[in-house]
Amino acid sequence: MSIDLGHLEDCFQQKFHQPPRWGARAPGRVNLIGEHIDYNGGFVLPAAINREVAMLASPSPDHEFHLYSVNYSEGFRFSSGDLNLSQRSQSGWPNYVLAVLDQLHKRGIRIPPLQVIIEGDVPSAAGLSSSAAVEVCAATLFLACIEHELPGEQLALLAQSAEHSPWVGVQCGIMDQFISVHGLEGHALKIDCRDLSYSPVQVDPRLVSLVVIHSTVGRELMKSAYNQRRSECEQALTLLNQSSGLSRNYLVQYSPEEFEIYRQNLPGLLSRRARHVISEQARVVEFEQVMNRGDFQAAGQLLQASHASLRDDYEVSCPELDCIYEISLNIDGVYGCRMTGAGFGGCAVALADPEQAETVADRIAGEFEKIRKMRPWTMVTPACRGACHWKIDSNSP
Numbered sequence: 001m002s003i004d005l006g007h008l009e010d011c012f013q014q015k016f017h018q019p020p021r022w023g024a025r026a027p028g029r030v031n032l033i034g035e036h037i038d039y040n041g042g043f044v045l046p047a048a049i050n051r052e053v054a055m056l057a058s059p060s061p062d063h064e065f066h067l068y069s070v071n072y073s074e075g076f077r078f079s080s081g082d083l084n085l086s087q088r089s090q091s092g093w094p095n096y097v098l099a100v101l102d103q104l105h106k107r108g109i110r111i112p113p114l115q116v117i118i119e120g121d122v123p124s125a126a127g128l129s130s131s132a133a134v135e136v137c138a139a140t141l142f143l144a145c146i147e148h149e150l151p152g153e154q155l156a157l158l159a160q161s162a163e164h165s166p167w168v169g170v171q172c173g174i175m176d177q178f179i180s181v182h183g184l185e186g187h188a189l190k191i192d193c194r195d196l197s198y199s200p201v202q203v204d205p206r207l208v209s210l211v212v213i214h215s216t217v218g219r220e221l222m223k224s225a226y227n228q229r230r231s232e233c234e235q236a237l238t239l240l241n242q243s244s245g246l247s248r249n250y251l252v253q254y255s256p257e258e259f260e261i262y263r264q265n266l267p268g269l270l271s272r273r274a275r276h277v278i279s280e281q282a283r284v285v286e287f288e289q290v291m292n293r294g295d296f297q298a299a300g301q302l303l304q305a306s307h308a309s310l311r312d313d314y315e316v317s318c319p320e321l322d323c324i325y326e327i328s329l330n331i332d333g334v335y336g337c338r339m340t341g342a343g344f345g346g347c348a349v350a351l352a353d354p355e356q357a358e359t360v361a362d363r364i365a366g367e368f369e370k371i372r373k374m375r376p377w378t379m380v381t382p383a384c385r386g387a388c389h390w391k392i393d394s395n396s397p
Contacts, residue, residue, distance in 0.1 A: 002121050003054040008070070009392070012056045012117045015068050015075075019392060020056035020117070024141035026133045026387035027052045028122035029179045030212055030349050031340050032203075033306050034284040036314055038173040038193045040233055040277045041250025043284040045190045046175055047203055047210065047383035048183025053120035053133040055141045056392070060113035065101075069093055070119040080113040085166055093118075096131060099167035100138040103158050111142045123377070125218040127341030131168070132176035135159035136387050144389035153196055155387075156181045183386030190288050194250070201288050205382035208296050208335070209357035210349060213364050214376045215320035217345030226342060229273065229314065236274035239265050252281040276313035280306060300336020300351050304329075307338035307348075316343030320372060324348040327367045333360045352380075 003025065012020045027048040034044040060066060060080075067076045076094040078087050083102045088095050097116070104111055118137075122130035136159045143150060150158065159177040163170050174196065179189055187200040203210070237251050243262040248254065251274055254262070259278045263271050283302045290298040307325050311317040317325075321339040325348060328337035333356030340349040352360045361378035369375040 002050050002052055003119055005054065005056075008054060008056055008117065008119055011070055011119075012058075012115075015117060016058065016066070016115045018058055018115075021058045021392055022141060022144050022389065023054065023056045023392060024137050024144060024387065024389040025052050025054040026137035026140060026180045027183055027384050028128040028130055028133045029176060029183070030128060030210060030347070030381070031175065032188055032210070032349060032351075033287045033303060033338070034190075034280060035306065035310055035340070036229060036316065036342070037252060037277050037280050037284075038175055039230055040252055040281075041194050042252040042277065042281045043190055043192055044173075044175045045188050045201060045284055045287060046179040047188035048179055048386055049122075049128065049210070049212070049379075049381040050384050051120075051122040051128065051379070051381070053118065053122060053130070053137040055116055055118050055137050057114045057116045057141055057145060060115050063113055065113050066115045067094055067097060068115075068117045070117065080111075088167060093134075095167045096134040096162065097138045099162035099165045100135050100159065101142065102165065102167060103162045104139070104142060107158070109143070109146070109148060111146060114142075114145060116141070123214070125346075126214055127346030128212070129176035129180065131163060131170070132159060132172070132180050135162045136177055136180040140387045140389050144391075152181045152386075153178075156196075179386065181386050183384055185385045186383055188291075188383050190284065199288070201291050202294070203291065203383040204294075205354060207294060207354065209352045209354040210381050210383065211334075211352045211357055211361050211364075211378065212340075212381065213324050213337075213348045213350065213361065213368075213378045215318065215324060215339075215345055215347060216368075216372065216374045216376050217318060217320050225316070225344065229316070232270055232273045233277060236266055236270040236277075239270065240274065251277045254278055256282055272313040272315075276309045279309055279313075296335040296351055300334070303336035303338040303349075303351060310339055310343060314343075318343070318345055320345070320368075321348055323368060323371055324364060324376075327364050327371075331360055331363050331367075332356065 337350035
């Protein structure tokens, strides 16, 4: 992974004047396909990336928790007694750790006071789940300190509950925390958001690379627009059920063929919203199949179709993301590209020939800079493993 643990241990020693005893790390993620269908009961297909959050800890010398962020060069301390929202930090970053600790307490899991150092390199406001990486890393670390194990699904749900809580206040789906916990090296995961069942999807780094390109626009999840899309999907489902005489709970339960039969009662806008959701579900299923057989050209075409649907039917792209998409169509070594995440900014993701991936990233950035007068950051990543923990007196992962 990406954080230099030796350097982080040195920082811990300098800050707390003793060596750390436990460590944990958790990755960010990129969603390859399956966008805006999680809340419609659909599949998502994320991969963990080689950007992460790492934490080290040792017992506290007193009755307080002592946190220190390397990224913010800032400390924070609080009582180990019952937590209350008056302890929230104006800086923001400690609240994710407090939220996790509070969720553990609510489940009857008490964590003794600790000294904790935190460092991360998941870009923030980029739609790569930096907050989920913090939450999963904190939960993994705290549980390791008391030698308590939780099943992966429960760990992900606990981290999601932390983000939903008043400490953070973001009503996210489960994908981000789930892939940070369950990521598999060389694989993405197709996750069924209805029951959290999942299956691995091959992303062999010897055969294909993931290229992430930032749009230069911070991922601002426009709350009003996001809520509006959800409402439109609910309206579309109601009308489809009326037209079909069925009582289905999710749009994705309609096949593309059924949608064509029953769509006549839907106004144009609602029809486009439903068409994206239903067609995107079908694309995820096909993407899993073609990736597992190594047909990256077909996989790339599905990414391109996904972007067009998000741009035209769901209307959550932006000029910068569309620019990256258009540039990618003329770059050798790119199988396909699309916007990733909620949209309105953030990142695009491309499948690329691993021998050309770095060149692909540089060329897209260069062409984007010519057009938009700003150079985006890029990164090339394999599909990585999920969260882990260790004792410092044993070998680090």
